[in-house]
Amino acid sequence: MLKQMDGSLAVARAVALCRPEVIGAYPITPQTHIVEGIGEMVKAGELENCEFINVESEFAALGVCIGASATGARTYTATASQGLLYMAEAVYNASGLGLPIVMTIGNRSIGAPINIWNDHTDAMSMRDAGWIQLYVETNQKAVDVHIQAFRLAELLSCPVMVCMDGFILTHAYERIDVPEQEQVDRFLPSFEPVQALDPDSPMSIGAMVGPEAFTEVRYLAHHKQLRALELIPAINEEFKNIFGRDSGGLIKTYRAEDAETIVVAMGSVIGTIKDVVDELREEGVKIGVLAIRSFRPFPASCLREALRDAKRIIVIEKSFALGMGGIVSTNLRTALGNSTTPICSVVAGLGGRAITRRSLHNLFRKARKDELRGTYFLDLDCAVVKRELAREREKRRSGSTAENILKDVGVVDAANPF
Amino acid sequence: MSNQQIKFYQTGTLTVGNRLLDKAQRSVQATPDRSNSLDSGHRACQGCGEALGARFAIDAAMRATGNKLIAANATGCLEVFTTPYPESAWRIPWIHSLFGNAPAVATGVAAALKAKGKTDVRVIAQGGDGGTTDIGFGCLSGMFDRNDDVLYICYDNQAYMNTGVQRSSATPPGARTATTMPVGPEPGNDMGTGKFLPVIAMAHGIPYVATASVHDLHDLEHKVTKAMGMRGSRYIQILVPCPLGWGLATHETIKAARLAVECGLWPLFEAENGQITNARKIRRGIPVTEYLKIQKRFAHLMKKGAEERVGMIQAIADENIRKFGLTVHGA
Numbered sequence: 001m002l003k004q005m006d007g008s009l010a011v012a013r014a015v016a017l018c019r020p021e022v023i024g025a026y027p028i029t030p031q032t033h034i035v036e037g038i039g040e041m042v043k044a045g046e047l048e049n050c051e052f053i054n055v056e057s058e059f060a061a062l063g064v065c066i067g068a069s070a071t072g073a074r075t076y077t078a079t080a081s082q083g084l085l086y087m088a089e090a091v092y093n094a095s096g097l098g099l100p101i102v103m104t105i106g107n108r109s110i111g112a113p114i115n116i117w118n119d120h121t122d123a124m125s126m127r128d129a130g131w132i133q134l135y136v137e138t139n140q141k142a143v144d145v146h147i148q149a150f151r152l153a154e155l156l157s158c159p160v161m162v163c164m165d166g167f168i169l170t171h172a173y174e175r176i177d178v179p180e181q182e183q184v185d186r187f188l189p190s191f192e193p194v195q196a197l198d199p200d201s202p203m204s205i206g207a208m209v210g211p212e213a214f215t216e217v218r219y220l221a222h223h224k225q226l227r228a229l230e231l232i233p234a235i236n237e238e239f240k241n242i243f244g245r246d247s248g249g250l251i252k253t254y255r256a257e258d259a260e261t262i263v264v265a266m267g268s269v270i271g272t273i274k275d276v277v278d279e280l281r282e283e284g285v286k287i288g289v290l291a292i293r294s295f296r297p298f299p300a301s302c303l304r305e306a307l308r309d310a311k312r313i314i315v316i317e318k319s320f321a322l323g324m325g326g327i328v329s330t331n332l333r334t335a336l337g338n339s340t341t342p343i344c345s346v347v348a349g350l351g352g353r354a355i356t357r358r359s360l361h362n363l364f365r366k367a368r369k370d371e372l373r374g375t376y377f378l379d380l381d382c383a384v385v386k387r388e389l390a391r392e393r394e395k396r397r398s399g400s401t402a403e404n405i406l407k408d409v410g411v412v413d414a415a416n417p418f
Numbered sequence: 419m420s421n422q423q424i425k426f427y428q429t430g431t432l433t434v435g436n437r438l439l440d441k442a443q444r445s446v447q448a449t450p451d452r453s454n455s456l457d458s459g460h461r462a463c464q465g466c467g468e469a470l471g472a473r474f475a476i477d478a479a480m481r482a483t484g485n486k487l488i489a490a491n492a493t494g495c496l497e498v499f500t501t502p503y504p505e506s507a508w509r510i511p512w513i514h515s516l517f518g519n520a521p522a523v524a525t526g527v528a529a530a531l532k533a534k535g536k537t538d539v540r541v542i543a544q545g546g547d548g549g550t551t552d553i554g555f556g557c558l559s560g561m562f563d564r565n566d567d568v569l570y571i572c573y574d575n576q577a578y579m580n581t582g583v584q585r586s587s588a589t590p591p592g593a594r595t596a597t598t599m600p601v602g603p604e605p606g607n608d609m610g611t612g613k614f615l616p617v618i619a620m621a622h623g624i625p626y627v628a629t630a631s632v633h634d635l636h637d638l639e640h641k642v643t644k645a646m647g648m649r650g651s652r653y654i655q656i657l658v659p660c661p662l663g664w665g666l667a668t669h670e671t672i673k674a675a676r677l678a679v680e681c682g683l684w685p686l687f688e689a690e691n692g693q694i695t696n697a698r699k700i701r702r703g704i705p706v707t708e709y710l711k712i713q714k715r716f717a718h719l720m721k722k723g724a725e726e727r728v729g730m731i732q733a734i735a736d737e738n739i740r741k742f743g744l745t746v747h748g749a
Binding site: 061062063065201205 | 485486487488490491497498501502503504505506508509510511512513514515516518519521522523524525526527528529530531532533534535539556557559560563564
């Protein structure tokens with residue numbers, strides 16, 4: 001059924017269709033609308049046998065999910081940014097205990113300086129926590145991938161994060177094809193846990209493991225991720241058969257068959273890149289797009305195959321490892337092994353800065369002239385950076401860097417700041 | 419005192435009186451059909467108060483719930499000494515997640531049971547004083563606030579024993595720990611206000627709060643049984659002396675627990691919905707020095723010049739006796 005709604009409510013509806021039994025709810029921008037939406041549905045009695053727990057922190061939210069999932073309930077929560085960091089310890093535990101929790105991340109930057117807008121720094125901080133990480137480009141995909149996420153999580157006994165860009169997707173109103181309950185029921189059977197806390201069959205979950213077995217446990221967790229590389233496309237196929245839409249998969253290419261330049265990215269920015277690629281294709285430029293949808297597991301062999309004939313690769317990423325460079329590009333380099341194709345890492349859209357078509361046109365022009373090297377920061381105001389570095393050299397000043405920058409760019413009056 | 423007396427107190431009224439009591443009143447441990455939830459063969463130290471307290475508490479809860487019990491366990495000695503993979507001393511469904519979130523995990527277990535309509539299965543969360551009064555305090559308060567259907571048991575040995583005896587917020591004033599050494603002008607732990615969590619739990623207005631001690635296991639069983647007869651959030655804090663951390667002889671665990679109660683430093687009481695309903699009177703009061711002197715963690719207070727600080731501890735005991743009304747009328 002087609003409906004106009006924002007991304008968060010669309011996800012709330014999708015999760016509700018999956019018949020969750022326990023939901024841990026704690027608010028954080030830009031995730032709030034999701035738990036609000038589900039809360040409303042639970043309160044209105046639209047969800048049968050569903051416990052909606054308002055908790056006191058994200059740490060408790062995932063704690064509740066761990067307890068519930070270990071007791072055999074289908075479990076869901078959502079968070080973002082600082083919230084994800086606050087639950088970090090439990091994030092590792094949920095995967096270590098093999099609990100198929102599904103969690104939405106409304107991707108957002110991490111402070112300081114505090115910033116509520118979108119980038120991928122939050123999810124990247126948990127990239128090695130043993131969760132599956134799926135990135136979506138649109139709200140329709142957010143809906144569809146959530147439904148697939150429960151299937152995947154429960155088949156693997158492994159938690160899954162669905163990462164959707166904060167505000168850009170969570171707060172964007174779009175026309176959504178909301179699946180029918182009957183379709184979802186056909187696709188997603190009820191949760192049959194491989195382990196459950198049950199007085200009729202007692203077991204200890206979460207025992208202490210020493211050096212004699214810890215490596216094996218971690219290896220098996222890695223193996224689980226590798227198995228997901230097969231399951232994700234298979235589940236996507238099944239989804240397509242029932243819902244008539246291709247929405248998951250490990251990667252997705254666009255006009256990449258004969259492309260000399262391939263732009264790799266994740267999340268909502270794919271839409272803008274596709275527009276620019278369409279414009280450049282009309283000019284005869286051989287350029288294409290590759291969307292990474294599963295970041296964990298990282299689909300190395302798919303990427304090798306898809307990028308085999310590219311002459312250059314541009315990775316546009318909304319996060320980076322300070323002191324190192326782009327994270328996605330680093331992963332990609334490892335995946336491509338001995339390939340000599342040059343990879344340029346473009347850090348863009350940090351803290352919600354818009355990634356415009358104009359900037360992308362300029363960027364791709366530079367790339368075609370082979371002027372891009374190493375890590376490149378899109379739309380970086382070099383004058384501001386130089387001025388701040390000079391100021392630091394000349395005299396140490398009190399006040400934050402951000403404050404100085406705002407004065408310099410004229411957002412606040414330097415003589416009368418506030 | 420004679421050995422006989424200690425023996426009496428070690429096992430409490432339960433063994434000596436067991437044969438004479440009604441079947442229903444007999445200790446769970448005295449019955450051949452006890453669940454033995456925490457099985458033998460675990461790796462607790464000799465004389466561990468926590469192992470004893472946990473066995474009695476969980477077995478009592480098992481009997482009260484018809485063996486339909488699930489436990490969430492915070493990180494700590496109890497978790498470590500019972501579950502070194504591939505072994506487990508637990509014969510009940512048991513989950514360990516993290517140090518700080520046992521109450522939240524228990525909430526999740528309870529929520530899942532409710533969603534599945536398994537209302538007969540009940541939930542216990544347990545942790546040490548560090549996991550309860552410090553790192554898990556936020557989650558515990560949240561659980562109380564929501565009045566989730568969980569009994570939380572805190573095994574209070576008054577420091578972080580699992581990591582080598584560091585101060586927790588339940589460490590008593592003056593006590594030596596690895597982070598509050600017996601040096602300087604004010605040796606041992608600061609004479610601050612400390613956290614007495616049972617009173618903080620009461621302030622949440624939850625259905626049931628109680629303190630217990632391993633020197634009176636019959637009382638402990640009674641309180642756990644009573645708690646499991648109720649719904650909503652319940653909290654029991656059990657004093658479980660740690661021979662290692664307290665500097666006690668391993669056979670003096672029970673004695674130390676008893677002396678803590680008799681001197682007034684560990685008041686035994688019950689509270690319902692935020693109001694105290696029952697406090698155990700002290701029949702034979704003793705000065706706090708009787709309790710302090712058998713423990714190496716207070717050895718520095720037994721030296722000359724520490725009288726003032728011992729006096730401050732005595733004042734705390736006196737205040738407990740007054741506040742909780744522990745004096746036998748007319749005594």
